[in-house]
Amino acid sequence: MFWKDNVPYRIIGGDVHYFRVLPEQYWEDRLLRAKALGLNTIQTYVPWNLHEPQPGKWVFEGVADLESYLKLANEMGFIVMLRVGPYICAEWDFGGFPAWLLSVEPPLRLRSSDLAYLLLVERWWNYLLPKLVPLLYNNGGPIIMVQVENEYGSFGDDKKYLHHLVALARVHLGEDVILYTTDGGSRDTLDKGTVLRKDVFAAVDFSTGENPIPIFELQKKYNAPGRSPALSTEFYTGWLTHWDERIAKTDASSTAVALDTILSQNASVVLYMAHGGTNFGFFNGANTGQSAFDYKPDLTSYDYDAPIKEFGDVENPKFKALRAVIQKHSTGQLPPIPLNKGSRAYGQVKVKKIGSLFELLDFITEPTKVVKTHQPMPMEKLGQFYGFMLYVSEYPSKEFGRVLSIKQVKDRAQVFVACKSTKILHSPIYVGKIERWSSVDLHLPSLICPDNISILILVENMGRVNYGPFIYDRKGILSDVMLDGSPLYGWRIFPISFDGISNISNVNLIKQAPISRTLKKIIQNDSMSHLKLSKGPGVFEGHLSIDSSDEVKDTFISLKGWNKGVLFVNNFNIGRFWVSVGPQCTLYLPAPLLHYGENVVVILELEDPNPDLLLNFVDGPDFTCYAKSPKPNLI
Numbered sequence: 001m002f003w004k005d006n007v008p009y010r011i012i013g014g015d016v017h018y019f020r021v022l023p024e025q026y027w028e029d030r031l032l033r034a035k036a037l038g039l040n041t042i043q044t045y046v047p048w049n050l051h052e053p054q055p056g057k058w059v060f061e062g063v064a065d066l067e068s069y070l071k072l073a074n075e076m077g078f079i080v081m082l083r084v085g086p087y088i089c090a091e092w093d094f095g096g097f098p099a100w101l102l103s104v105e106p107p108l109r110l111r112s113s114d115l116a117y118l119l120l121v122e123r124w125w126n127y128l129l130p131k132l133v134p135l136l137y138n139n140g141g142p143i144i145m146v147q148v149e150n151e152y153g154s155f156g157d158d159k160k161y162l163h164h165l166v167a168l169a170r171v172h173l174g175e176d177v178i179l180y181t182t183d184g185g186s187r188d189t190l191d192k193g194t195v196l197r198k199d200v201f202a203a204v205d206f207s208t209g210e211n212p213i214p215i216f217e218l219q220k221k222y223n224a225p226g227r228s229p230a231l232s233t234e235f236y237t238g239w240l241t242h243w244d245e246r247i248a249k250t251d252a253s254s255t256a257v258a259l260d261t262i263l264s265q266n267a268s269v270v271l272y273m274a275h276g277g278t279n280f281g282f283f284n285g286a287n288t289g290q291s292a293f294d295y296k297p298d299l300t301s302y303d304y305d306a307p308i309k310e311f312g313d314v315e316n317p318k319f320k321a322l323r324a325v326i327q328k329h330s331t332g333q334l335p336p337i338p339l340n341k342g343s344r345a346y347g348q349v350k351v352k353k354i355g356s357l358f359e360l361l362d363f364i365t366e367p368t369k370v371v372k373t374h375q376p377m378p379m380e381k382l383g384q385f386y387g388f389m390l391y392v393s394e395y396p397s398k399e400f401g402r403v404l405s406i407k408q409v410k411d412r413a414q415v416f417v418a419c420k421s422t423k424i425l426h427s428p429i430y431v432g433k434i435e436r437w438s439s440v441d442l443h444l445p446s447l448i449c450p451d452n453i454s455i456l457i458l459v460e461n462m463g464r465v466n467y468g469p470f471i472y473d474r475k476g477i478l479s480d481v482m483l484d485g486s487p488l489y490g491w492r493i494f495p496i497s498f499d500g501i502s503n504i505s506n507v508n509l510i511k512q513a514p515i516s517r518t519l520k521k522i523i524q525n526d527s528m529s530h531l532k533l534s535k536g537p538g539v540f541e542g543h544l545s546i547d548s549s550d551e552v553k554d555t556f557i558s559l560k561g562w563n564k565g566v567l568f569v570n571n572f573n574i575g576r577f578w579v580s581v582g583p584q585c586t587l588y589l590p591a592p593l594l595h596y597g598e599n600v601v602v603i604l605e606l607e608d609p610n611p612d613l614l615l616n617f618v619d620g621p622d623f624t625c626y627a628k629s630p631k632p633n634l635i
Helices: 027-037 066-075 099-103 115-135 159-173 187-193 212-220 252-263 317-328 501-506
Strands: 002-004 007-009 012-016 041-045 079-083 143-147 178-184 200-205 231-236 268-275 286-288 295-297 347-356 371-373 388-395 402-406 412-419 429-435 442-444 453-460 481-483 491-495 538-546 555-558 564-569 572-578 586-589 597-605 614-618
Touching: 012 027, 027 066, 027 268, 027 317, 041 268, 066 079, 066 115, 115 143, 115 159, 159 178, 178 187, 178 231, 187 212, 200 212, 212 231, 231 252, 252 268, 252 317, 347 597, 388 481, 402 429, 412 442, 429 442, 501 538, 501 597, 572 586
Parallel strands: 012 041, 012 268, 041 079, 079 143, 143 178, 178 200, 200 231, 231 268
Antiparallel strands: 002 007, 286 295, 347 538, 347 614, 371 491, 388 453, 388 491, 402 442, 402 481, 412 429, 412 453, 538 597, 555 586, 555 614, 564 572, 564 597
């Protein structure tokens, strides 16, 4: 066992990520439930991209108020194991790395002793780590252990890099805090990922249900003699889910048996996850298979099938089963289980279309950020780190149409065309999509135009890879756009911004041209009436009216009948939906994002809206929206 305050101490912890839970209102609630589960320790990552979204711009307020979260954990009697990276994985965009690292030239060698990379890590830790010093256990705070890197043995073997991180951490944190690494419980991963020093503890993780005894014996070989208490820092209570998979579920009783087996060895353990939470906004990560094109983005929900559900529910078999095991191995009585907060089904809300994305382009782009380039450029090069980018070019009209191909698009492109003239303006015509995982050639329609044809390519960044060899994951169009085998040159690139999206109904399209001023000089059409206009991205708005403060509750927005897009409530990005492939049909909407009176809901639908233009606010999650043949979730 570990020792704390000169007495033996067993860590029974759980991951609860502050950045996946709304601060103030729900941090305390989720930690209270973790306490009732029987946990004495909270483990959390620190995502660099949350705290330094732009180079040298530091954010430590709101959901990024790490210090307040740690102080709250301390007040509630937890100790803390803090995982400061700089790489964290976590099914979080780019493994926690800030996307602007991808704009640095020459390209950085991430997770290595590359000097340019290390200098940026040093700047980050030189800002972060001093904030932690007052919160170390010996200074009256909760932090008792700090993790360096994350499962590095599954990625590389640059020992110079690991030793540099340890030295940097010691400069700021001193000698009294335990530094630790976490790696899979195999000789290969431990050989590569550990730092064989007396002052760095090597912890392990392994599959739930795997025999822990030989793994804990192996762990001892990577720690100093007599200084290797058995510790699994990631006991998987569930698993992650990608879009187009069945929702991951693990059996409560078998999970409890596996936990009991570990605790029966007098070992310490951290539940990953105790509470999963939500990938709000555009922060979901992604995985890959054997190639970078075998791309698997994560859901908005990070419920993880954890004992404390995404919405805080503890009245479920897994919570009860794991709590019973922890009670069995605890000397005192566990705290009482708090009641669920409850949720509300507000019913249906009718929405109206504000306009197409192209009509609203002036509202969602800044003219000063529109860039003219010879060839397409990645999003990161233009400072667009999340969301969408619109690429616009033109080509001569041709009687028999043309063939379009894009070798590298990340991650999903929708292609539109329109005549360019000086007369009546209309919305462009949808041609089709080109996706990272299923790139196909598109046959462009033969338009009879008096001038060139404009091509518009809307590219969605669906989340950067967070694990494996393909984490260097730039977004946008990364290759030439080929037209009949020849590169298409001359582009205007429009970064799309959703700041202030809840005010979009104030845009008066009647007084504007039928398509935005920004595109007026690019897209014009007077001879397309013979073609059928097809689906395309549109912006819709509705209002949820709540009659009293007492009626403000958690709720879930069912998007059945919609296809793919992003949803905002009161200017807060709830996250992505992709109901047409599933499995997630609903988006969790926590009560603190709502208020008495009118609440503004805005939907960016990329394809076809619900035919009745309805949203349904229901009282529980739904993960049953499947494509015709959903992929199995390989746990």
